[in-house]
Amino acid sequence: MHTLSVQTQSTAITEPRWVRYTLISITLIFLSLFLLIPLISVFTEGLRGGINKYFAAMVEPDAIAAIQLTLITAAIAVPLNLVFGVAAAWAIAKFEFTGKSLLITLIDLPFAVSPVISGLIFVLLFGLQGVFGEWLAASDIKLIFAVPGIVLATIFVTFPFVARELIPLLQSQGNDEEEAALVLGATGWQTFWHVTLPNIKWGLLYGVILCNARAMGEFGAVSVVSGHIRGLTNTMPLHVEILYNEYNFIAAFAVASLLAILALITLALKTFVEWRVQTQVLINDPDVAS
Amino acid sequence: MSIEIQNVSKTFNKFNALNNINLHIPTGELVALLGPSGCGKTTLLRIIAGLEFADKGSIFFYGEDTTARSVRDRQVGFVFQHYALFRHMTVFENVAFGLRMKPRAQRPSDKQIQSKVDDLLNLVQMQGLADRFPRQLSGGQRQRIALARALAVEPKVLLLDEPFGALDTKVRKELRRWLRHLHDTVHITSVFVTHDQEEAMEVSDRVVVMNKGQVEQVGTPDELYEHAVNPFVYQFLGNVNVFKGHLDQDSHFHTNDDNRVASASAYVRPHDLEISRIADGESIAATVLSVLSLGATVRVELLDVQDITLEAELSKELSRTLDLKKGDQVFVKPKQMRVFTASGAVVAAA
Numbered sequence: 001m002h003t004l005s006v007q008t009q010s011t012a013i014t015e016p017r018w019v020r021y022t023l024i025s026i027t028l029i030f031l032s033l034f035l036l037i038p039l040i041s042v043f044t045e046g047l048r049g050g051i052n053k054y055f056a057a058m059v060e061p062d063a064i065a066a067i068q069l070t071l072i073t074a075a076i077a078v079p080l081n082l083v084f085g086v087a088a089a090w091a092i093a094k095f096e097f098t099g100k101s102l103l104i105t106l107i108d109l110p111f112a113v114s115p116v117i118s119g120l121i122f123v124l125l126f127g128l129q130g131v132f133g134e135w136l137a138a139s140d141i142k143l144i145f146a147v148p149g150i151v152l153a154t155i156f157v158t159f160p161f162v163a164r165e166l167i168p169l170l171q172s173q174g175n176d177e178e179e180a181a182l183v184l185g186a187t188g189w190q191t192f193w194h195v196t197l198p199n200i201k202w203g204l205l206y207g208v209i210l211c212n213a214r215a216m217g218e219f220g221a222v223s224v225v226s227g228h229i230r231g232l233t234n235t236m237p238l239h240v241e242i243l244y245n246e247y248n249f250i251a252a253f254a255v256a257s258l259l260a261i262l263a264l265i266t267l268a269l270k271t272f273v274e275w276r277v278q279t280q281v282l283i284n285d286p287d288v289a290s
Numbered sequence: 291m292s293i294e295i296q297n298v299s300k301t302f303n304k305f306n307a308l309n310n311i312n313l314h315i316p317t318g319e320l321v322a323l324l325g326p327s328g329c330g331k332t333t334l335l336r337i338i339a340g341l342e343f344a345d346k347g348s349i350f351f352y353g354e355d356t357t358a359r360s361v362r363d364r365q366v367g368f369v370f371q372h373y374a375l376f377r378h379m380t381v382f383e384n385v386a387f388g389l390r391m392k393p394r395a396q397r398p399s400d401k402q403i404q405s406k407v408d409d410l411l412n413l414v415q416m417q418g419l420a421d422r423f424p425r426q427l428s429g430g431q432r433q434r435i436a437l438a439r440a441l442a443v444e445p446k447v448l449l450l451d452e453p454f455g456a457l458d459t460k461v462r463k464e465l466r467r468w469l470r471h472l473h474d475t476v477h478i479t480s481v482f483v484t485h486d487q488e489e490a491m492e493v494s495d496r497v498v499v500m501n502k503g504q505v506e507q508v509g510t511p512d513e514l515y516e517h518a519v520n521p522f523v524y525q526f527l528g529n530v531n532v533f534k535g536h537l538d539q540d541s542h543f544h545t546n547d548d549n550r551v552a553s554a555s556a557y558v559r560p561h562d563l564e565i566s567r568i569a570d571g572e573s574i575a576a577t578v579l580s581v582l583s584l585g586a587t588v589r590v591e592l593l594d595v596q597d598i599t600l601e602a603e604l605s606k607e608l609s610r611t612l613d614l615k616k617g618d619q620v621f622v623k624p625k626q627m628r629v630f631t632a633s634g635a636v637v638a639a640a
Contacts (some may be wrong), residue, residue: 176374
């Protein structure tokens with residue numbers, strides 16, 4: 001096995017001690033104020049009424065419905081974006097075609113526009129007064145203020161994660177190995193399965209984790225299309241908002257703490273995968289490995 | 291398996307990469323495509339492989355038209371410039387890949403694959419490294435694994451793209467000799483691309499010199515070196531001195547202005563340039579610029595009366611007798627030269 005190259009610090013670019021400590025302290029103070037304290041307060045607020053009330057808030061039927069809907073949404077949106085993302089990244093990294101830069105811009109669009117606008121687009125398209133509204137109503141298909149709308153909005157908002165992660169990775173790897181596989185008689189599918197996928201698997205997983213985190217936590221776009229129908233079209237973030245607006249703080253923070261736990265798990269996974277991606281990059285570029 | 295290339299042209303974005311190429315590669319030969327970068331040699335190789343398709347023209351393998359066949363069905367072995375080994379697979383799996391990807395009906399059993407891969411690793415002298423990953427190998431070792439992997443599917447034609455390009459000089463020389471030896475054992479029709487004329491001359495049976503998308507000359511290394519058909523081939527195959535001058539009525543070359551009929555240039559290899567202290571009828575006066583010892587030979591740089599820098603190569607002994615020093619006035623005379631007219635045609639009587 002190779003080892004990560006040891007970074008030797010050059011004294012020429014090292015700042016004086018007081019500068020270093022000041023910078024580190026500022027970062028730590030900022031992080032505690034804006035991240036750590038809120039995180040702790042989510043849990044303390046949730047547990048304020050005791051452990052029983054904390055768990056009662058989670059097993060209450062509306063909460064369970066919200067958790068289920070969140071999981072269903074993620075279970076649909078993430079695999080779809082996995083397939084779309086791989087396809088888009090593949091097309092951009094491996095082929096030359098006109099309109100390529102436009103496609104790259106389009107992939108970034110969900111990041112660029114406010115999630116509320118993203119939601120609004122779907123209302124304008126599929127709502128009762130929308131472009132396809134009449135046709136949908138006539139065909140008895142309900143998208144807006146229903147589960148399909150929530151899934152659609154989530155797919156839209158989380159689309160860039162997988163593609164963004166894979167494009168640079170695929171580009172840096174080039175086509176050589178794929179060409180070698182084809183010359184050796186492999187089919188396109190065999191080439192993807194045996195050569196391309198193993199080389200991008202950690203980057204792909206990283207994209208999926210980020211995509212999943214956003215799919216479960218998305219508020220803005222989902223809020224616009226959901227209609228906030230309790231027990232039916234409420235996801236976890238929406239449920240938290242409703243509880244909070246009803247001054248039901250303990251329940252609101254209890255459900256919020258679930259989302260926080262989810263975020264912490266994501267963070268741990270992300271760190272692990274990031275570390276794997278880095279070793280993969282080192283393997284890809286043997287000159288960097290020592 | 292002979293390869294026939296007929297009227298092949300290829301254009302990339304209005305850039306003429308290949309211009310009406312016609313080439314015959316006989317069965318069992320090791321042929322080099324030699325030329326400066328951008329001359330189209332790699333494109334031609336990729337078209338033979340089926341990794342690229344020609345805009346016009348046809349490719350025949352052993353009389354069979356393969357122009358429209360995909361790379362999978364051409365049964366070629368291809369060794370990439372940077373080897374393109376599968377980095378997540380061991381050496382064994384890399385070599386076995388082509389066998390494992392065969393359709394189920396043709397796929398050999400695990401036992402057959404094992405023995406086939408062992409044989410190939412023996413052939414490329416890499417036995418014992420089967421469990422290594424490509425990143426744990428040196429450049430020369432990777433090159434050999436790439437070759438073994440290409441040979442595993444028993445290709446009819448072996449194509450190599452700059453096979454020694456990324457290696458250091460010593461390993462490169464070793465591998466060249468080894469490839470030549472391997473070809474003598476396996477006898478598979480092989481084509482390799484290189485920009486290094488020494489490499490092409492040393493390894494191949496036949497060299498195809500290319501320039502600007504065209505074939506300039508095809509021949510054995512000796513033929514090319516001795517009978518270059520145009521100035522480009524002459525210059526590309528080694529160092530050269532150029533004398534500008536004229537032809538007289540009898541097609542004799544002169545550097546002076548008498549009897550001029552047509553302008554022409556004489557090309558002389560450095561080792562064909564004779565240096566002496568005494569003038570004779572045909573010799574040209576020159577000043578020594580520098581004397582460089584290169585081990586077995588001595589390279590002398592001179593400036594002639596036309597202010598052109600000349601290069602001569604002498605044996606160590608001769609240089610000792612002459613005792614040349616910077617600034618010395620000497621006379622040079624070509625022992626052998628090749629004269630081309632201004633349009634690049636060879637002048638028969640020189």
